[in-house]
Amino acid sequence: MKVLFSLLLVLFIASPILCAKVGKSNIPNAFNILKYGAKGDGHTDDSNAFLKAWKDACSSTNGTPTLIVPTNKIFMTQPLTFQGPCKSATMNVMIGGNVTAPASRENWKPDGNDHDSWITFNQISGLVVNGGGTLNAQGASWWDKSANDRPTAVRFLGCNNLKHGPMTHLNSPKNHISVTGCDGVLISNVNLIAPETSPNTDGVDISSSTKVFIEHSIISSGDDCVAINSGSKFINITNVKCGPGHGISVGSLGKNGEYATVEEVYVSNIIFTRTTNGARIKTWEGGSGYVRKITYKNITLVDVKNPVIIDQQYNALQAVGKGVKISDVTFRDFRGTTKDKMAIQLNCCSIGCTNIVLEEINISGLNGEKPSSSCNNAHGSSSSCNPTVTCLGN
Secondary structure, X not given: XXXXXXXXXXXXXXXXXXXXXXXXXXXXXXXXXXXXXXXXXXXXXXXXXXXXXXXXXXXXXXXXOEEEEOOOOEEEOOOEEEEOOOOOOOEEEEEOOEEEOOOOHHHOOOOOOHHHEEXXXXXXXXXXXXOOOEEEOOHHHHOOOOHHHOOEEEEEEOXXXXXXXXXXXXXXXXXXXXXXXXXXXXXXXXXXXXXXXOOOOOOEEEEOOEEEEEEEEEEEOOOOOEEEOOOEEEEEEEEEEEXXXXXXXXEEEOHHHOEEEEEEXXXXXXXXXXXXXXXXXXXXXXXXXXXXXXXXXXXXXEEEOEEEEEEOOOOOOOOOOOOOEEEEEEEEEEEEEEOOOEEEEEEOOOOOEEEEEEEEEEEEEHHHOOOEEEEEOEEEEEEEEEOOOOOOEO
């Protein structure tokens, strides 16, 4: 699996990503929003300028069209949808400045279906969104509402061969980035930042997508740094600093008896700092489907509450004999500290978890305390584990 991910990543890197300085006039086939009437004063609604520039860029057939958001300005926009497909096989959006949502939810004026997200990229193949700028979703005024009533900041929907970053995302009302129905995604050098107390502000949510790479990024939020949801496979997350937040999670899956699948996930070279969880898999009892071929490797833990956790009874419904099957999961080379007494939790339902492997685990408690582990209906093997996992064979 690791070899396959490496080959796919080479294909991503081999294709050029536009790196010219944002705002320079020597970028060929450029569509600068200033030329479409954007003010960039942080107060004027520049939404129409963005949409007009996008319409022309998306219709262009001359080379690789590039939408330019210049540096040293603040552009305020209402919810936007950049709609594809476009005539060019590749599209670039270079954001050098600061793009901000309205200051409070009372000032949002969603148009059509735009109420579910602030910025949506829909059905655009070969899309590159970079430039090193900042997307500030101004989410604080939304955080007292229920999650179902809050928008995602940036949504990529049906965007194949997508590249995103470098970029900074701030204070989403809900998820900072959602990747849905995409095939071939590279998210690299992004900073996703929200307060630890902000609810449901996941860094990246992945669903129904394949070949997704997240690398060299910093994610600090009030929920999962990365959440991998149903229909996702061939996911590679590496060299990410996560914290605060709820860790890197597969799931939750199988809510309300739903059928859900996730497979071929490889998470490596991660630093979890004061997160609620580290490596987590969570499924609802009563659901169906499978989670399989999951690897967490080379993980550094700094005061993590639940470093290793499988919860096959997440919000248990007492549906005996039913559950999302969890198999072929490896936790290897974990080191660091936990602030809780229970460092490893393998909580499986009546159908059990199979081929769970723990190797080279060395987790200590704060002040030198020795943490423990717990097991319920988990099957597999362990070696060189501290704390020991007595339910798994050595």
